[in-house]
Structures are given as structure tokens and as C-alpha cells.
Amino acid sequence: MPRDEFSEMRAFLEVARERSFTRAAAKLGVTRSALSHTIRAMEERLGVRLLSRTTRDVAPTATGERLVESIEPHFESIAAGISAISALRGKPSGQVRIVCPDDAVNLVFRPRLPAFLRDYPDINVELIVDNGFTNIVERQFDAGVRLGEAIARDMVAVRIGPDVGYAVVGSPDYFARRAAPKSPQDLTDHNCINLRLPTSGALYAWEFRKNGREFSVRVDGQLTLNNIAPALDAALDGIGLAYAPKDLVQPYVESGQFEEVLADWCPTFQGYHLYYPSRRNQSPAFAAFVAAFRYQTR
Numbered sequence: 001m002p003r004d005e006f007s008e009m010r011a012f013l014e015v016a017r018e019r020s021f022t023r024a025a026a027k028l029g030v031t032r033s034a035l036s037h038t039i040r041a042m043e044e045r046l047g048v049r050l051l052s053r054t055t056r057d058v059a060p061t062a063t064g065e066r067l068v069e070s071i072e073p074h075f076e077s078i079a080a081g082i083s084a085i086s087a088l089r090g091k092p093s094g095q096v097r098i099v100c101p102d103d104a105v106n107l108v109f110r111p112r113l114p115a116f117l118r119d120y121p122d123i124n125v126e127l128i129v130d131n132g133f134t135n136i137v138e139r140q141f142d143a144g145v146r147l148g149e150a151i152a153r154d155m156v157a158v159r160i161g162p163d164v165g166y167a168v169v170g171s172p173d174y175f176a177r178r179a180a181p182k183s184p185q186d187l188t189d190h191n192c193i194n195l196r197l198p199t200s201g202a203l204y205a206w207e208f209r210k211n212g213r214e215f216s217v218r219v220d221g222q223l224t225l226n227n228i229a230p231a232l233d234a235a236l237d238g239i240g241l242a243y244a245p246k247d248l249v250q251p252y253v254e255s256g257q258f259e260e261v262l263a264d265w266c267p268t269f270q271g272y273h274l275y276y277p278s279r280r281n282q283s284p285a286f287a288a289f290v291a292a293f294r295y296q297t298r
Contacts, residue, residue: 093122100145132198148270191240192219
């Protein structure tokens with residue numbers, strides 16, 4: 001990307017974030033008139049209006065919002081990378097507190113935590129398992145973990161894992177007693193292991209997708225739990241069917257302890273992300289953590 005286009009996009013992003021030419025100009029270290037000229041030149045070059053201006057306010061247009069959503073993650077990645085490199089000069093130390101769903105511990109953190117803790121012996125990591133929608137600011141967490149689709153737009157989001165596919169599984173013992181379901185609607189005739197959502201208190205409806213159509217099925221069964229790990233244990237014991245991330249159940253499928261059903265109907269979701277309110281005032285320890293766990297596509 002040419003340097004002037006990069007500067008234009010950075011200038012536009014700051015105005016969109018601040019909703020003010022004056023505040024954005026102060027952050028960028030330029031005059032208000034120079035910043036206004038830059039934005040006008042960018043709009044003329046692109047042939048679209050990116051900002052709505054009034055005497056009191058400035059806000060992105062619908063097209064401007066789309067551009068913000070497209071370029072903001074890249075600027076956040078650049079900032080996080082620079083912060084992480086700078087932090088290495090001073091041997092980051094301190095505590096990093098993260099709240100995450102139970103399956104993210106095994107899917108995301110367990111494979112990479114040993115190397116991170118060896119590389120940063122002065123950093124202590126606290127992982128709190130909570131499957132609800134935790135208020136990370138109120139509870140003083142550095143960040144939370146959620147699937148990409150579930151993150152509020154006002155949060156910084158950093159992808160830390162690949163897409164997550166889901167599967168419906170049961171033990172051979174269970175299927176010796178019940179015919180395998182052919183479609184999600186058949187689940188109403190099965191003993192399914194329910195998950196209680198801690199935030200709302202409702203039961204999680206199993207999600208499915210096929211031929212572009214998405215829908216949910218509210219399943220029924222004798223056992224309800226609030227974590228995926230004991231739900232898988234119950235399914236291994238033959239109690240009923242479980243709905244869980246595919247990477248968690250795949251070793252059991254390969255060993256013959258689980259049989260997978262409805263594979264053509266099970267969806268894939270955007271992978272897990274770290275989310276936090278702002279990149280400003282990050283501790284060196286947290287900047288190093290973000291850099292280490294950022295998902296790299298190969």
C-alpha cells in the first residue's frame with residue numbers, strides 16, 4: 001500500500017473513532033484543516049462519502065462503517081505487534097487475567113501455554129473458566145475469550161484460534177439402544193445432554209446449518225450440565241448425545257469411543273478471539289500475551 005493511502009486510512013480511522021476532527025487531529029499531531037483536507041482527498045479518490053459532517057458532530061456513513069470494520073483489525077494488529085516488540089526490551093512481568101469458556105482452555109491455551117510461560121518466567125497467567133457473558137471491565141479482567149460472532153463491536157478483537165466446527169456424538173453403547181438420527185429434527189426422540197447457559201439461565205439450543213439455512217433445535221434429555229467437559233464424560237458413559245467442538249471429540253471418534261452423527265448439518269463458527277476494551281495503556285505483560293497467542297494462518 002502506498003504511504004499516502006496508509007496515512008489517509010489512519011487519519012480516517014482516527015476521525016471515525018473520535019467522532020471529532022479536532023480530537024483526531026490532536027492525536028495525529030496535525031492541524032484540523034490538514035486533516036479535513038486529507039479526508040476530502042480520500043473521499044474524492046474513492047468516489048464515496050465516508051463521513052457525515054454537521055456543525056456539531058461527525059460520524060461514519062454506512063460505507064464509512066464498512067471501511068472501519070475492514071481496516072480497524074489490521075491497524076490493531078500493527079499496534080499490538082509494535083507494543084509486543086517494545087515490551088520485550090524490558091522483560092515483561094506481572095499478571096494477566098483472562099476469562100474464557102471451558103473448551104477454549106483445551107482448544108486454544110493448553111497447546112501454547114507451556115512455551116509462553118517458559119519464555120516469560122516473570123508473567124503469571126490466571127485463566128478463569130466462565131461460559132457466561134462476563135463483564136470483563138467490572139470484574140477487572142485484562143481480556144475475555146469468545147467466538148468471533150459473539151463479540152460486541154465496541155471491543156478490540158484479536159483472533160487466537162482457527163474456525164471451530166461442532167459435532168453431535170454418542171457412544172457405541174448408546175447407539176446400540178437407539179437408532180442414529182438422520183436429521184436434526186430426529187433429536188426430539190433422543191436423550192440429549194443439555195447445557196445450561198449461566199448468563200440467561202436458559203438451555204442452549206443446538207445450532208445447525210445446511211444449504212445456506214441456519215436453525216436451532218431445543219433438545220430434551222434427563223441430564224443438564226453447565227460445562228462441556230462433564231457433558232462429554234456423560235456421553236462417553238452412554239447417557240445420551242452431546243453437542244461439542246469437533247476438535248474436542250475427534251480423538252474419541254478416532255478411538256471408537258464416540259460415533260459422530262449429523263455431520264452434514266453441523267456448523268462451523270468463527271474462531272475464538274481475545275476481546276478487550278482498548279489497546280491503550282496495555283501492560284507489557286498483556287501485550288506479550290496478545291502477541292504470543294495471536295492466531296497465525298499458514
